[in-house]
Amino acid sequence: MLASTSYANVTAPSSSSSDGRVRPNLGTDGRHQPIYLQSLRKVSTVLRTQKAELPHQLRHGRPGQRARLRSRHGMATQMCGIIGLFTHEGCANAELFEGLLMLQHRGQDSAGMVTYDRHRFCEHKDNGLVNDVFGPKTMKKLRGNAGIGHVRYPTAGSSSAQEAQPFFVNSPLGIYLIHNGNLTNTSSLRQSLEGSQSFFNRHLRTDSDSEVLLNVFADEIHRAHQRCSLEANCDPHRDMQSLVLEAGGSLMSMLKGAYSCICLVKGVGLVAFRDPHGIRPLVLGSRVRDGREEFCVASEDCAFGPIGFQRVRDVAPGEMLIITEQGKLVTKQCAPGQINPCIFEYIYLARPDSVLNDIPVYNFQMGLGTRLAERIKELDMVKDIDCVVPVPDGSRPAAIQISAHLGLPYREGLVKNRYVGRTFIMPDQHTREMSVRRKLNAMPAVFEGKKVLLVDDSIVRGTTMSQIVEMVRRAGAVKVYLASASPPVRYPNVYGVDMPVRSEFVASDKTEDEICKELGADRLIYQSLQDLVAVGHDLNPEITEFDTSCFTGEYVSKDVTPEYLLSLESALRTKDRTRPGRSLSIGHSNGVSVPQLAPLS
Numbered sequence: 001m002l003a004s005t006s007y008a009n010v011t012a013p014s015s016s017s018s019d020g021r022v023r024p025n026l027g028t029d030g031r032h033q034p035i036y037l038q039s040l041r042k043v044s045t046v047l048r049t050q051k052a053e054l055p056h057q058l059r060h061g062r063p064g065q066r067a068r069l070r071s072r073h074g075m076a077t078q079m080c081g082i083i084g085l086f087t088h089e090g091c092a093n094a095e096l097f098e099g100l101l102m103l104q105h106r107g108q109d110s111a112g113m114v115t116y117d118r119h120r121f122c123e124h125k126d127n128g129l130v131n132d133v134f135g136p137k138t139m140k141k142l143r144g145n146a147g148i149g150h151v152r153y154p155t156a157g158s159s160s161a162q163e164a165q166p167f168f169v170n171s172p173l174g175i176y177l178i179h180n181g182n183l184t185n186t187s188s189l190r191q192s193l194e195g196s197q198s199f200f201n202r203h204l205r206t207d208s209d210s211e212v213l214l215n216v217f218a219d220e221i222h223r224a225h226q227r228c229s230l231e232a233n234c235d236p237h238r239d240m241q242s243l244v245l246e247a248g249g250s251l252m253s254m255l256k257g258a259y260s261c262i263c264l265v266k267g268v269g270l271v272a273f274r275d276p277h278g279i280r281p282l283v284l285g286s287r288v289r290d291g292r293e294e295f296c297v298a299s300e301d302c303a304f305g306p307i308g309f310q311r312v313r314d315v316a317p318g319e320m321l322i323i324t325e326q327g328k329l330v331t332k333q334c335a336p337g338q339i340n341p342c343i344f345e346y347i348y349l350a351r352p353d354s355v356l357n358d359i360p361v362y363n364f365q366m367g368l369g370t371r372l373a374e375r376i377k378e379l380d381m382v383k384d385i386d387c388v389v390p391v392p393d394g395s396r397p398a399a400i401q402i403s404a405h406l407g408l409p410y411r412e413g414l415v416k417n418r419y420v421g422r423t424f425i426m427p428d429q430h431t432r433e434m435s436v437r438r439k440l441n442a443m444p445a446v447f448e449g450k451k452v453l454l455v456d457d458s459i460v461r462g463t464t465m466s467q468i469v470e471m472v473r474r475a476g477a478v479k480v481y482l483a484s485a486s487p488p489v490r491y492p493n494v495y496g497v498d499m500p501v502r503s504e505f506v507a508s509d510k511t512e513d514e515i516c517k518e519l520g521a522d523r524l525i526y527q528s529l530q531d532l533v534a535v536g537h538d539l540n541p542e543i544t545e546f547d548t549s550c551f552t553g554e555y556v557s558k559d560v561t562p563e564y565l566l567s568l569e570s571a572l573r574t575k576d577r578t579r580p581g582r583s584l585s586i587g588h589s590n591g592v593s594v595p596q597l598a599p600l601s
Helices: 036-050 056-060 063-072 093-102 136-141 186-194 209-229 240-254 344-349 361-378 396-406 429-439 463-474 512-519 529-539 562-572
Strands: 078-086 110-116 121-127 146-154 167-169 175-183 257-265 269-274 283-289 292-298 310-314 319-324 329-333 387-390 414-416 440-442 451-456 479-484 523-526
Touching (some): 078 175, 078 257, 078 269, 093 110, 093 136, 093 146, 121 136, 146 269, 175 209, 186 209, 209 240, 209 257, 240 269, 240 329, 269 292, 344 361, 361 529, 387 396, 429 463, 463 512, 512 523
Parallel strands (some): 387 451, 479 523
Antiparallel strands (some): 078 292, 167 175, 257 269, 269 319, 283 292, 283 310, 319 329, 414 440
């Protein structure tokens, strides 16, 4: 029997807590200056001396060359929405299209779809929004009763159409994969794939960690197949589902970081799996049509309603499920799981009409409003506020709850242009700043002569908020108070959200008073971390711990070290995030550059 390969993990010094989790040596002093920067400075000295971790080309090479090198250091990642669908009859393409539209808020850079009719795959992917990528002629070619679809926003690396998902590998079976999340040990996995530790000497075509993940999975399926062929009572052709599930267990033992994945595997069916911490969401839905059950898997269950599916449950952390070509659901717990979902999903990323990990997102956001209202009451601010105004759209549930809880008038004072994308997930600072001015307009009828409480779901870069405060003052407000439904964002999120560089956070090294001054507000109130977590625990007591790494610097996976964070930040600083005049190519490769647009929830 052949031994399973051992892929090296990225490791470095860290501290162990009483619960057995490994935490990077991170912390804050009174001014919230991260103590771990001391470690990073030491590591930086070592790296400069050895000239090993960040080569000269990474700092000074051409953009394409730098992107490839970023990937070598495990830094190509995406924020994405994924969906997979199985039907017994007819075409899956139209329903996949509708599902992708419902997930468009999770990625606006590219879209892709693959369908399967038990004989062949049909694929189309390109840069652009779902409506741009899939026209009538394209849809006619996407035939098959099963399929997967993907929308992508690149949080690092290249945004070329080549990196649009799904990704494909031909051996051993023919596998298409889509992935939401980010692997934190991409570098070591890539080295193993391209070296002697891989069953094949695989050559990767892109910077994407998703392509690395796919090839590791394919390698492990091949190894399971070889082991089976050496056993007398094992038929690798008859037992292919079992071999895929076996490979899933091996795969999860190698991967670090966040991953929710859906695959189409020729001869097997639709395969979905989620990392053992359940950091990124993945939900199973079903429907009965003509007396037969059909299945759908997606990042959020908001994708189910328009296509007639009902939520069944979340895919469990460490679980793999297969929807066979005959429509049978097969599940296996491939690795021990403990649910530690990213709490930022509930604050900002997910739609309010979704239910993730048995927590309705809308109820979570309302709970944030209740907790924040209590904090405002404790600060004795109620008498000094004339009205509560949300920053549309994500803060609306919290603002409504603050208004009701404190007995203050609720007003819609900021009018949103819905044809401008979300500023937080836009790719560079200049585009974000221009977008804010196009996106919102303040109404003097609401603000003139008033002391207003502006409520936002989060304050990340401060780009949007500082301009909104200025806008509201120009509209006549005499006092502008800010309330953030989340705590200060101070640390990188390494699990697939576009907030990797600490220097971009308005709260990275400032006190709350300093942040308030920089934003131009009269007072700033943040949600406490304790109250934030309590809202989640109240809604689902079974979740013992959320991933709150962007607020605390404590990461639920075990390989996020000071060295990794330094390499990540140093590499991403080379990415051109502030060059003025940058535009995005939308749709097919026709050379047309237009602002990024998206329908939002």
